[in-house]
Amino acid sequence: MHTFKKLKHFYWPYRKYFFLSLFFLFFVTAITVVYPIVLQQTIDNVVLADQYYLIPYICIIFLVLMIIKGFATYYHQYLGDLFGITTVYKMRDALYEKLHVLSFKYYDNAKTGDIMSRLTADVDGFRFFLSLGFAELIRITLLIVLSLSVMFYFSIPLALVTMAAMPLLGVVVYRFDRRVHPAFRKIRKSFGQLNTRVQENISGMNTVKSLSREDFEIGRFSSSNDDYRQNYLKTASIWSKYFPMMEFIGNVCAVALLAFGGYLVINGGLSLGELVAFFSLVWYIMGPLMNLGFVINLFSQSKASAERLLEILEAEEDIVEKDDAIATEIKGHVTFNDVTLTYTKDDDSALKNISFDAPPGKVIGLIGATGSGKTSVTQLITRFYEPERGDVLVDGRPVSDYKLKSLRSSIGFVLQEPFLFSTSIRENIAYGNPDMSDEQIINAAKRAQAHEFIMEMPNGYQTMLGERGMGLSGGQKQRIAIARAICINPSILVLDDATSAVDMETEFKIQKALKEVMKGRTSFIIAHRISSLKHADEIIVLEDGKVVERGTHDHLVGNNGTYQRIYDIQYQDREEIMNAVN
């Protein structure tokens, strides 16, 4: 119940639907219990008393009861669903919002497929209990209490004999719950894994196909699928044992009732009608009690689901905005004071004692082997991660002083593999600033050298892109991303290997576009090629998270250090290519 308590603020505001649904449920249950009483009256006072003229009246009473029951059932069902559906609607929104608040640290370990299954199957599991399970639990309790009351009213000794096996039912139900709950948690987990497999495979279909790993991936899916099946079978086996056991206990009760009830009727301690009514009532108790297994099943599933939902809702937000965080225009002065960044505790630090100063409008080049920490520098400016030690300042204030939105909207990114959404080109360009006019968007695209190729497309700016920008070349995606960066008019710009994936001609175009976008902005160029950053005001050479050299291109190229080595290699390459061409 603790789990459900924690989620109370989602369902409690809609309690009126629930209580109204219960109100109608009370009618449904009460009328159900009235049936055997009508039967008893028919046998004792009509059939045995030869009062056949009463039969039409009894039929009418029955009919009226059924009509009332029909209406009550409709409202009970609809309001119950309204309660469940409205609750999870709010919950899904809250989960999605939380996913946007969680920092990159969370996503470093999270799996997309698993998150998807939490947002769909688990949310639905929880809804099912709210809509159906909870009311069913109350229906069962009501039905048992009402039926028992009528039974005790008819005959206390017979009611006691019939109910002798009840505690045994309680034990079976309790044991069932103990076993079935962990089984359901396993099912939910393996479903998450199955989803992860599908999502990863479809996203990485290019890699799978180009490396001919289809069979391997099919095998891996099959094994996850098998795991899911096994877990389901395990619960099915627990479930299958439960039913016959409950039925057996129920039948023992019925036998006890017939034996002792028959004896009472023969001895005149009970009327025939009462015995028949008893026989119906006993199944009103046994049936719901057996159904308790199903409800517990629902409860276990939804509890397992709710626990998984809470894991997201309660996940630690390690990048938190201060209460007095400021939203102000940022000029773009970036300073690092002795900054050390460690992603995972006990791992080697990704950045070690990094210091630099980039006044507004300056261009900083970051170069170094892969994994040397270039991207990590920029992750700290946007406060995607927090440094372990040292200060990251923007315009002289720690980045944590700013509202995240204010800070991040002042920083433009052009990444090596820009992410484009499956909407129109126009929407992709205006993603960071959706209020832009068509004219401004076209202007940004022109400055990004993208206008020409966009106009060659069948629907121009309205051309719809496929998932992740399918339908565009790498260089085209890059230019759309540059246009997107121009649109948000950032004071700080990060170009992360922006020209690494394109040919010389496209690189030339992109460089031209980048020059345009860098004007008047503090820019960080991350590059492997010296040609991309040789005009930077300061080039920082990183090795294993440390600054090993810094200065302008002219200074570094004669410094006999790492930079010169990289330059020589790239220069030699060019010589070789030129020689080969000639």
Ligand SMILES: Nc1ncnc2c1ncn2[C@@H]1O[C@H](COP(=O)(O)OP(=O)(O)OP(=O)(O)O)[C@@H](O)[C@H]1O
């Ligand atoms: N999210 C993360 N969690 C854990 N370790 C990380 C994370 N991101 C980067 N690292 C590690 O930090 C180090 C620096 O990575 P970073 O991406 O900054 O290097 P880089 O110089 O930009 O590399 P590349 O040129 O390949 O992009 C690497 O050892 C990398 O494995």
